[in-house]
Amino acid sequence: METVQVLIIGAGPAGATLAFHLGKLSIRSIVISRHHGTANTPRAHIFNQRAMEVLRDGGLEARVAKVASDASDMQHTSWSNTLAGEEHGRMWSWGNKPSEKHRYEMATEVRFGHEFIYLDDQGDSVVATIRRREDVKEYQVRCDYLIGVDGARSPVIEAFVGKTINSAFNVHIEADLTKCLINRPGSLNWILNNDAPEWSAVGNFRMVRPWTEFVVSMHPAKKDGEVFEPSEAQIKGRLHQMIGNTDVPIKFYRHSGLTHGASKSAIEQLERKDEAGMKARKCLQDAFEATEAELQALGIQMNQIYMGLLATWVAEGDSPPQFDNLNTLKEVAVSSFPGLHLPHVWVAASGQSPRVSTLDLCGHGKFTALTERGGECWLQAAKQLSDRDGNPEIAVHSIGFHCDFMGCYSDWERVRGVEDEGVVLVGPDHFVAWRYKGASDDAVTLLLTALRKVLALD
Structure with a gap:
């Protein structure tokens, strides 16, 4: 029986992207698809903003942009009697509404023609039975994690919840x-x-x-x-x-x-x-x-939140933001509280430099510590921990006056949620893992504790 760390069922956008990023982290995976190749007809009508950020982190933004349709060609959703006939009405779509403008090959193996049949959850691992469609031979793969991203009429979902009725013409x-x-x-x-x-x-x-x-x-x-x-x-x-x-x-x-x-x-x-x-x-x-x-639902695309999970740790005395008056379906929840996505703001490297997003300072398979002038203790702590065997690498950037980066438009000061001497620890997935309000004489211990908490090592 084959053994692999991650078995991915489905080679569509979700499965292929997941395998791509796992490969960048040197995590071996196998992707299987019952089809003989990639889709031969168009699929979803848009690619949402958060998904685009994931591809951007993988260095694929320019290649995607080359084959994308311009936003101006997607600005409406319309209803009409016929395309050439009477129009019943139209609505602005996908962020094009004028009043909304202000808001806004890796180590994996892909097996096409291999079909997932069923799974056996054995507690500490999962055994999946796969059928090779060319000769109808079946084989088994044992994996630590089985991920089902096989779209509509998913056999993986059926294996868990039974048959669903979903069809389209x-x-x-x-x-x-x-x-x-x-x-x-x-x-x-x-x-x-x-x-x-x-x-x-x-x-x-x-x-x-x-x-x-x-x-x-x-x-x-x-x-x-x-x-x-x-x-x-x-x-x-x-x-x-x-x-x-x-x-x-x-x-x-x-x-x-x-x-x-x-x-x-x-x-x-x-x-x-x-x-x-x-x-x-x-x-x-x-x-x-x-x-x-639905058509202006930026919030539902962007507001994934980890709350009370092992991937985050909330420092004593830190309080979550209040979003009671926020339409979280349409509007983006902006905060550096642990569990939320790192806010995008513009920063620029010291000197005459083009502006970049805070999102571009983070990710790429690493933890990132963001601090400001006065946060030298966190810079030193991150360097010490990165040099120790067994610890993940921590990239460090300072944002502020006479720092690595200048915060354009003072937006970073408004969203960082900590003092000048504090730190925001961002996970490889761009979600805030932990933050600490100010400086500390025990910065190394605090940062190490935070890492161990979010990595479920304690």
């Missing part, structure tokens, strides 16, 4: 829809068409490349108790209906999956001229506005 196409979308650029374009067959009255054109490549989601209903799967010809015909122009040439790649349909009765209500129609239209407008919490 997507069509990947190329079609020049510039005339339909150039005046309302957006990544999500919903179609609400009362004249369409019930199985396709509601759909969504998700932009892959502006404005010539799309993934179109349609919603087949159950027909007489059976799932209705339209033919390719029906799908092409319906795509032309959704666009509102039958002359647009469509290059049809493929479609896959099924999902439940949506009744068009609610759409019919919108066309009525009586009081019921007025109420339906008001309800529709309210529904558009209610999507803002």
Whole structure:
């Protein structure tokens, strides 16, 4: 039986990124995927900000930027009868709302064509049974950690919680829809068409490349108790209906999956001229506005918090921040309290230097101690501990007047949460692990204790 430290099920963005960073830390992993290679059709419509920070820490930002769509091409989510027809409404999306502008190959082995079958949790380890799809032979891998990042219809989730019902109907196409979308650029374009067959009255054109490549989601209903799967010809015909122009040439790649349909009765209500129609239209407008919490949901992307876990240690007398008046779905919780993500602020190296983010001072597989003028005891403590065998390396940066870095706009002083002589210890994952308000004659012991606490060595 093979043995590995980490077995990762799924070679999508999450699995591949995890393996990449584990490899940078010299942690051996095996990634398996039931498919024969990477995805051959587009997947998620956005890559959120926190996930982008993870890739940035791995040095991949420039490569991702080369293949990304410009933010201006994703600024709206719209709803219309057809792409070329009547527009029902639109909302600002993904941080493009003007009033919101101010907020803002490694040591791993990838085995494509290998399918996870089941697992046996043995307490101190996990044994996974894997099937090689080419010859249907099965083998086992023992691992310290098994991580399931195999997306929808996850066999790993089913192994823990039983079978789930999740399905989708997507069509990947190329079609020049510039005339339909150039005046309302957006990544999500919903179609609400009362004249369409019930199985396709509601759909969504998700932009892959502006404005010539799309993934179109349609919603087949159950027909007489059976799932209705339209033919390719029906799908092409319906795509032309959704666009509102039958002359647009469509290059049809493929479609896959099924999902439940949506009744068009609610759409019919919108066309009525009586009081019921007025109420339906008001309800529709309210529904558009209610999507803002989703379309401007920076907070839900950014506000991962470790509280009361081994990865953090709160010094005696340190108090957590209060976020009672913060909309944590939309707004980012900014604090250097242990368990929260290190706040981004701009700093610049002493002298004439370009500004950089505090996030760029940290990570890269190391702990980082951030202090200011007067925090020399922490600089010395970090150096002493880094030189000792068995201790992790601690990078150190001072931010302030006549320090390694100048805090641009005085933002660091506002968010650091400690005095000039204090220290903020940041983990390799950019989360604050510990902080101490001021200087100490026993800085080495305090810093060592903090490290041992957050690494679960005590």
